[in-house]
Structure formats: structure tokens, C-alpha cells
Amino acid sequence: METQIFQPNQVEAAAALLKAGQLVAFPTETVYGLGADATNETAVKKVYAAKGRPSDNPLIVTVTGQAMVEEYAQPLSATAQKLMQAFWPGSLTLILNLQPGALSKAVTGGLRTAAFRNPKNKTTLNLIQAAGVPIVGPSANTSGKPSPTLAQHVYHDLNGKIAGIVDDGPAAVGVESTILDLTADVPTILRPGAVTEEQLAAVIGTVRSNHHKVGATEVPKAPGMKYKHYAPDAQVYIVDQVADWPAALQWAAQQTTPVGVMAVDSVLADQTLPANAEVFSLGTDIASASHLLFDGLRHFDLESPVKNILTQGFPPVGLGAAYMNRLNKSAGQMHFSK
Structure with missing residues (x-):
């Protein structure tokens, strides 16, 4: 076709x-x-x-x-x-x-x-x-x-x-x-x-x-409640706090392959990025980050293949609730741990 x-x-x-x-x-x-x-x-x-x-x-x-x-x-x-x-x-x-x-x-x-x-x-x-x-x-x-x-x-x-x-x-x-x-x-x-x-x-x-997790034999009432969603080929890790970024980037520098880094401009400007970092800007705030999240994940799938992606987390309030819902699903609930 x-x-x-x-x-x-x-x-x-x-x-x-x-x-x-x-x-x-x-x-x-x-x-x-x-x-x-x-x-x-x-x-x-x-x-x-x-x-x-x-x-x-x-x-x-x-x-x-x-x-x-x-x-x-x-x-x-x-x-x-x-x-x-x-x-x-x-x-x-x-x-x-x-x-x-x-x-x-x-x-x-x-x-x-x-x-x-x-x-x-x-x-x-x-x-x-x-x-x-x-x-x-x-x-x-x-x-x-x-x-x-x-x-x-x-x-x-x-x-x-x-x-x-x-x-x-x-x-x-x-x-x-x-x-x-x-x-x-x-x-x-x-x-x-x-x-x-x-x-x-x-x-x-x-x-x-409703944060109910739909069971294997249960029919969900809405999309996104049961099955894996929003996942790129690479493993996504959520960096929850700005204070966690130095340790996350130090871990990235130790990897033998490029690592994706997705964060807002102010976070990117304040960090020392390793040579193997592939950067995708999420703009300036939660509104732009929500707008650009899927675009960034797609970018790493289609244009700059990496095996791991470090992505900025936000407080799950207001629009942040939608952003974190999608990001947690794309990461399989994987958060960067020091």
C-alpha cells in the first residue's frame, strides 16, 4: 500500500x-x-x-x-x-x-x-x-x-x-x-x-x-492504563532533581556509547556535559518540556541512536502530572539513582 x-x-x-x-x-x-x-x-x-x-x-x-x-x-x-x-x-x-x-x-x-x-x-x-x-x-x-x-x-x-x-x-x-x-x-x-x-x-x-493498575485479565476503560507506552528503543532514566544531574552526567561519561540528555536550557547550561552526551533541549519550562518530550524521544530513535537517555523529571502537579505520567511509562518507572 x-x-x-x-x-x-x-x-x-x-x-x-x-x-x-x-x-x-x-x-x-x-x-x-x-x-x-x-x-x-x-x-x-x-x-x-x-x-x-x-x-x-x-x-x-x-x-x-x-x-x-x-x-x-x-x-x-x-x-x-x-x-x-x-x-x-x-x-x-x-x-x-x-x-x-x-x-x-x-x-x-x-x-x-x-x-x-x-x-x-x-x-x-x-x-x-x-x-x-x-x-x-x-x-x-x-x-x-x-x-x-x-x-x-x-x-x-x-x-x-x-x-x-x-x-x-x-x-x-x-x-x-x-x-x-x-x-x-x-x-x-x-x-x-x-x-x-x-x-x-x-x-x-x-x-x-485513578492510579489503579489494570490487571492482566481486566479490560481498561481508557488507553494507556494497561500496556507499555511511549518507549523509545533506548532505556530512559528519569533524573528527578536538579541536584542529581552531576552524578547522572558522571555516570554518562563512564558509558562506552553516546548517552542522550534531555533537559530544559537552564539545567543544560549549568552542567558540565561529557563528550559522549547527545543533547536535546526541552525548552524553558514544563509547558515546553511537555510539548517536546515525544519529539525528543523520537529524535533519539530516528536521528541519533543511543542506548540510554537521561531525562529531566518535574513535580507531578498541573501539567507536570501529564508529563510525568508519559515519562514514567516511557522509562518503565526507571529513575536515576546515585
Whole structure:
């Protein structure tokens, strides 16, 4: 299969492929997603095959807004409507109860719920509008690898496996959406993202976070809860404190191969970097670090192969919660120890 590259003004052609049951990657403000007609079970199953994704890992349903959600979900609560008004289009995914038989088990992982997202990207909203159906939207990468923030990342992983990619430049946010479960007794964050717990609580009151580890036989309600995610080929180590960097870089200097170093500019400027350090800047703060995290991990996979990557940690509050969630998964919970 030849994977075509479409520009934003070519969404009609890309939508025609979706309507024909093919897979097309699309841009969002968070990361690139892999689209298929969410109402076409055969097309949805192709997503799992292209990504190498476990079939019990449910897919996010990407929509143009509340009206499209109402075609498939149970009647929306006042809470759901408040959240949609406050954060849609944007980086918030809502898990809702479905109407019976509204979507295939291939979308839901066999659950009676589904996750819905309305992305803040005009090109993709135009694409869904042209297709006339919601589209599933897991990250457009090989399962387990860092999420793609550029069309080139998608092409690297999925060239020849999907029909097309809509290229709308770099993703603005760089980490996936916050997933909020509205089917729980208390609205529960299953995956932190750019919309923070504090922002959600300001709109709907009490919100809790779920750190439950999904068991081997349990079906997760949202992506990222069960399987390995975001991992480059190299082993990632988290450097938790600025004070730990001298020891971490001393360890790096003792390695016989190049070592990746990912940190903000102020940390890099204050350290003595060994000759074998391959540096990738995470910018100036947690916002830029979140935006650049996957790009950096992809950089070391594609352009500067290393066996180990030292990466700066941040306090897990606000946007730092999303950053550390992704970084801990990419590192397999491995932290640098003096």
C-alpha cells in the first residue's frame, strides 16, 4: 500500500478514503491520531493491525462536537454538558455510557462505555465533517512507541500500512488529552493531560485521579492504563532533581556509547556535559518540556541512536502530572539513582 500525504486543503480526498474503509492519520493539537470510520467494524479492526495494538485496548472516538456525541451516547448529564462547553474543542476526552449497540466492541473493547473527544484542530474537524461519521483516534504510531507529534513520525511507523496522512505541521500541545471518566460515582481522571485536575475542578467541583493498575485479565476503560507506552528503543532514566544531574552526567561519561540528555536550557547550561552526551533541549519550562518530550524521544530513535537517555523529571502537579505520567511509562518507572 502506498501511503499518501494530504495537505489541509485536501481533506475531501482523505475523507473519501475513510468512507471507503481505509485508515488515514490526522492532526490534533495533542498528537497525531490514526483515523478509521468508527461505525465500520472492519475498518476499526485494521487500526489494531496497523498499530500492533492489543484488541482489548479501547479506542477514543473523535467527533465534531456535542451533537455527534448525542447520536451514540446515553443522554448527557449536566456535568458532561458543562465540560463540553468549557473545554471543547480541546484536550479533554470524556468517557460516557453508550446507547445499546451504538458502537462496535472493536471500538469499546467490549465495554458499554466509550471515550469521546472533540479536538482543537480545524483540519481534522473538516475531515470528520467531510467523512460524515465519527472516527476512532488512537495515536498514529506503532503500539508502545512514543506518540507522533509530526506527520514524519507517523510516516516512519506506518508507511505502507495505512492509506494516508493529513499533514498539518507540528502538534501544539505534544501530550495526549486528559481522559475523564464520567461513568464513575465521582468524575475520575484516568489519564492526565493538558487539561489539569485543577481546571476541571473549577468547572464541576470534586474530581479524583485513578492510579489503579489494570490487571492482566481486566479490560481498561481508557488507553494507556494497561500496556507499555511511549518507549523509545533506548532505556530512559528519569533524573528527578536538579541536584542529581552531576552524578547522572558522571555516570554518562563512564558509558562506552553516546548517552542522550534531555533537559530544559537552564539545567543544560549549568552542567558540565561529557563528550559522549547527545543533547536535546526541552525548552524553558514544563509547558515546553511537555510539548517536546515525544519529539525528543523520537529524535533519539530516528536521528541519533543511543542506548540510554537521561531525562529531566518535574513535580507531578498541573501539567507536570501529564508529563510525568508519559515519562514514567516511557522509562518503565526507571529513575536515576546515585
